[in-house]
Amino acid sequence: HKIHMNIVRSHCLFLCGFLWSLTAFPPCAALGQCRGSSPEQCSRAVAVQRRVDCHPQPGATQENCEARGCTWCTTDVPNAPWCFFPEDSPYGYSLGGNAEKTIYDPNTERFEVPLKIDSPGVAAEDTSYDVEFTDDSSHFRIKRKSTGTLTKNMKKWQSQAIHNMLFMFQPFANLYGVHPFYMCVEDDSNAHGVLLLNSNAQDVSLSPNPSLTFRTIGGILDFYVFLGPTPENVVQQYTEAIGRPHMPAYWSLGFQLSRWGYGSIDVLKETDVQHLDIDYMERRLDFTYDKENFAGLPEYLQELKKAGMHNIIILDPFISKDEEPGTYRPYDLGEEMGIWVNNSDGVTPAVGQAWPPGNAVFPDYTNPRTVEWWNQLCLEFKNVLDYDGIWIDMNEPSNFLQGQFPGCADNDINNPPYIPSISDRSLAEKTLCPDSKTYLGEHYNTHSLFGWSQTAPTFHAVQQATGKRAFVLSRSTFVSSGKHGGHWLGDNFSQWKDMHYSIIGMLEFNLFGMPYIGADICGFNYNTTYELCLRWMQLGSFYPFSRNHNAEGNMEQDPAFFGEEFAKISRATLRIRYSLLPYLYTLFFESHVHGNTVVRSLMHEFTSDQQTRGIDTAFLWGPAFMVAPVLEEASTAIKKHHHTGIK
Missing domain, CATH: 3.20.20.80 (Glycosidases)
Incomplete structure (x- = not known):
């Protein structure tokens, strides 16, 4: 089943509830002391396990909760919402027409991830599961036909924000990649997986109901269900849909050595390093090398090759725009070809700051012209440094500012009414403004596709340059990135x-x-x-x-x-x-x-x-x-x- 749903960008809630075995739960007082609202309201409140958060933003109070028509009832159950939808009040979307294949908003076009997934041609009666919608359509449930169940009884409240970001590693924080896919092993040991193919910033919340709540601020709700029944079967079915992982070169299975800060070719030679971080570049400019501190680098790489070793170079996605005209080919050629991410006007390039000196522009890898530009530069650089693979870093894309110059305009795209619980609660933090324009549309929709869109062109460029199986290592990833690259x-x-x-x-x-x-x-x-x-x-x-x-x-x-x-x-x-x-x-x-x-x-x-x-x-x-x-x-x-x- 592919459930295809057009949604409003600014404030959307969709509850995907796996309600296969709902039973009457005791009132919230039996699960944790209730305070707030009136004692009568609290005693009649939705059982804690079944609460759906009505105020996922920070700063919930009884006053602003009840102003939304929701119920306020505190509880000692960790992470359970205190402000929640009343059980007898519909929320989310109302269903009109036949929902067997598609639910959609007929009033607007929505962004769709440009990843083609061919659903198997199986008639509904021949599938191994059923999809059922509740009367108000705010829930749907998916049942395995053979057992009548799909999920195990989740025991904890847990939320996860999803949005690519340059951020130091922290548990449960949104980091470099977006993979809205989960696998669950049911009580009877059958396993299933679910993919929500959506690239927008989103929150995913699990509750002991058991249920899942997806809150995404754009795109469509495009769900794919994989019924296993074993965990390995689930992954096999998932990768059949999104694309099988690439076959790595045998040499890339060896131990590798790297650091940021080797500083000179003499240190490289002492350490026999195989990965070159940004130190090797001239002033951290892509497609250059430092001819003073790394004099003789091309010859050294040839020596490594003769000794049976391989080397990887790093490339970043930002290009300095402040070099003397005619002296920095990557910028001059990119400017000529018009391949940058643009400001909201769709014409002037978005300008931020990153590693290179001065200001930088950002290639838009969703643009076919950018793919030509990148391929040409990667092939030319192979004749300078005889690399065996490319490591693409900082491709969330990272920007050391909050948005580009002169800052992000105050509008509903840059500051939507609902922002998922991402780090710093800003869609522009350490990246570009959401209303920036890419070939596929607003950065609001395509932000988390940046590294994904860079990986495949890099894979093909390395394959063409080396004539061998390609090595690509990418920091930012999305659904199907494994077809063309690895990740650390x-x-x-x-x-x-x-x-x-x-x-x-x-x-x-x-x-x-x-x-x-x-x-x-x-x-x-x-x-x-x-x-x-x-x-x-x-x-x-x-x-x-x-x-x-x-x-x-x-x-x-x-x-x-x-x-x-x-x-x-x-x-x-x-x-x-x-x-x-x-x-x-x-x-x-x-x-x-x-x-x-x-x-x-x-x-x-x-x-x-x-x-x-x-x-x-x-x-x-x-x-x-x-x-x-x-x-x-x-x-x-x-x-x-x-x-x-x-x-």
Whole structure:
């Protein structure tokens, strides 16, 4: 089923309620003390599990809640809403006509993500599930025909904001990518997945009802349901719809080394580094190299190639506009071809600030002319630096201002009536104004597609330049980015908890169809320690994308820096990885052809064992190899998991 719904940009609520087994719950007083409104109202209020937030913005009070016609009733249940829709009051959209295929607003055209997904040609009576709408259409439920159920009983309230943003890594914060996809394992061990193909900023809230509430501020509601029934089946079906992951080059499965801040070619030679961060550029200008500090860089890359090594160059998406006319080809050619993201007038380029000196403009990769421009520059630069792959960074797109010069106009596009709970509550924070214009429309709709639209052209340019399978590593991602690139988990910290989080992120991106995934080993920000870095090297030896990388100004953390014993232990773990590369390569082949995960959680293989569902401290390579790393400081053994007997 594809539920296709046109919605109003400024303030939309759509509740996707999986109401397969609603029962009468006790009044809220039985679940948490009720205060506010009158005692009578509170005693008749919607049971806590069934509340739908009527004031998701900050600053809810009883007064402004009741002004919306909603009920105010506090509760001790963590994260449950205090302001909520009355049960007997309809909300959301009213249904008119036949909703079997499409629900739409006939009064306006809405933005649609330009990703073609072919739904299988199965008649409704032949599907393995049913879709049912409630009378007021504010809910719909999806039932698995074989069991009559679809979801398990969620026990917690949890919300997640979705919107690409340059932001330091934090749990539950919106970061670099947008993947509105989830997988759920039901009580009977059947699994399902749901994709909302929508690129606008949105909030997704889970409640113990069980239900999901999607609040998106634009686009359409385009849902796809994947019925498994196993977790692996769900991912296979999902990647069949969005596109199978690319097949990485064999060499890219080796251990890789990088840092921001090497500073000179002499340091590169001492470290045998394979990734070049922005240090190699002349004044941080794309498609240049520093001929003073990195004199001889082209020749050095040739030496690495003769030694059987490969190298990756970084490129950023912003182009300096303040160089002397005729001296900086990327800008001059882009200006001639008219390929920039424009201001709201659709004519003048949007100007912000980033790494290069002066001001910068931003290529619009949704424009076919930009793809020509990028391809041409990547091919030309191959003749300058003989690279093997390209790492595209800062492509949310990042901008060091809040919007471009001279600031964002005060209108409903830049400041809509409802802003999801994204970091800093601004759609323009560290990026461009939402009313900027791209080839596909307003940046309001296309913002989270920027990195996605850059990845495929980069993949094809690298493939053409090298004549071999392409290596592309992108920070910003969207649904189907795995077809053309890999991803690292961004600017993490040298902390024990971040090492643990990396396992969760790695498992998530395998669900998203991006199995070539890893985190910065030993951490990107802060100084690491001997013990943390050694444990992280042991874990990182089993990331599909295995790279040690850290930030400018921090201490060195490559394995050789810590001495002979550290290097010996790291080498031993990496040799296990290298001995298993044929197996890892086969897993990537299975992923590329059939859509399997490469790294998976234990529940993928032990589907009926409910104790495996909470394990996020161990993982599997395919079906046959388990990794259970030490994740706690001052530990020399892995403790028995509190859910299982794993030691």
